[in-house]
Amino acid sequence: MSDAYSGPVTGHVPVLRLGDVLLVTLQGDLHDSTAQQLQQDLAETVSRTGVRGVLIDISGVEIVDSFLGRVLAEIAAQAKLLAARTVVAGMRPAVAITLVELGLTLPGLGTALSTEAGMELLSQQAPSRPGGPRQESP
Amino acid sequence: MHTAAGVEACLPIRSDMDLVWVRQHVRQAAARLGFGLVDQTKLVTAASELARNTLVHGGGGQMAAQHVSSRGSQGLRLAFSDEGPGIADLELALSDGYTSGGGLGMGLSGARRLVHDFEIDSAPGSGTTVRVTCWVVRPPRPREGV
Numbered sequence: 001m002s003d004a005y006s007g008p009v010t011g012h013v014p015v016l017r018l019g020d021v022l023l024v025t026l027q028g029d030l031h032d033s034t035a036q037q038l039q040q041d042l043a044e045t046v047s048r049t050g051v052r053g054v055l056i057d058i059s060g061v062e063i064v065d066s067f068l069g070r071v072l073a074e075i076a077a078q079a080k081l082l083a084a085r086t087v088v089a090g091m092r093p094a095v096a097i098t099l100v101e102l103g104l105t106l107p108g109l110g111t112a113l114s115t116e117a118g119m120e121l122l123s124q125q126a127p128s129r130p131g132g133p134r135q136e137s138p
Numbered sequence: 139m140h141t142a143a144g145v146e147a148c149l150p151i152r153s154d155m156d157l158v159w160v161r162q163h164v165r166q167a168a169a170r171l172g173f174g175l176v177d178q179t180k181l182v183t184a185a186s187e188l189a190r191n192t193l194v195h196g197g198g199g200q201m202a203a204q205h206v207s208s209r210g211s212q213g214l215r216l217a218f219s220d221e222g223p224g225i226a227d228l229e230l231a232l233s234d235g236y237t238s239g240g241g242l243g244m245g246l247s248g249a250r251r252l253v254h255d256f257e258i259d260s261a262p263g264s265g266t267t268v269r270v271t272c273w274v275v276r277p278p279r280p281r282e283g284v
């Protein structure tokens with residue numbers, strides 16, 4: 001079954017900066033230690049760069065168990081303390097069904113159906129800053 | 139006719155790397171037996187929760203996967219066993235939100251909701267074995283107090 005197998009991911013997950021947002025793409029089957037490393041890397045990167053948003057694309061993730069669910073919730077909570085919002089984008093329908101049945105609804109997580117929609121959400125809700133490109137009037 | 143080849147296996151659970159192999163094996167076995175995508179996802183998620191319990195609470199152990207059939211239905215049975223400290227209060231361990239390991243407390247109770255049959259054997263000092271079974275075609279089952 002090579003189609004479903006994209007190899008276990010070890011070490012660091014790349015964190016990309018796009019303007020005011022950090023973009024992380026999770027793919028395949030994550031080791032517990034890799035997920036925890038990502039959590040730590042994101043806290044440090046948010047703090048260092050002062051970005052206003054974290055976007056995590058999980059469209060390539062086949063399962064979210066309570067461990068990964070907890071890591072995602074903790075990433076959102078720690079980002080919030082560091083003045084950034086977190087959006088999880090692209091969750092597969094089967095993953096959503098399973099998470100609800102498992103009892104994990106992850107109420108603190110922002111969600112979007114695609115990375116594009118997630119970027120839109122983060123740029124809309126970021127408070128406008130002096131000199132920033134988006135200064136809509138209410 | 140789906141083939142059971144490649145379904146039966148006994149895998150060690152000694153590290154978080156082994157959790158990855160357990161998930162891969164369960165997904166492949168479930169796909170081979172003809173489970174749909176949602177049921178595959180539920181089964182792999184349940185296996186991940188139970189394998190992590192074996193590792194974290196049981197100090198490591200193994201998972202045995204077995205093809206079962208009953209009245210024309212194909213099923214996958216997974217047995218997770220360890221020789222750890224065992225569970226003193228099963229009812230408490232199976233309740234939502236109870237945790238002894240710093241997690242969310244949804245692993246065991248959540249895994250039970252994701253499968254059709256769930257059995258647990260444990261006593262203090264004699265390890266823990268959890269057996270779960272999922273069927274490709276579900277037998278009708280009464281919905282217990284929602």
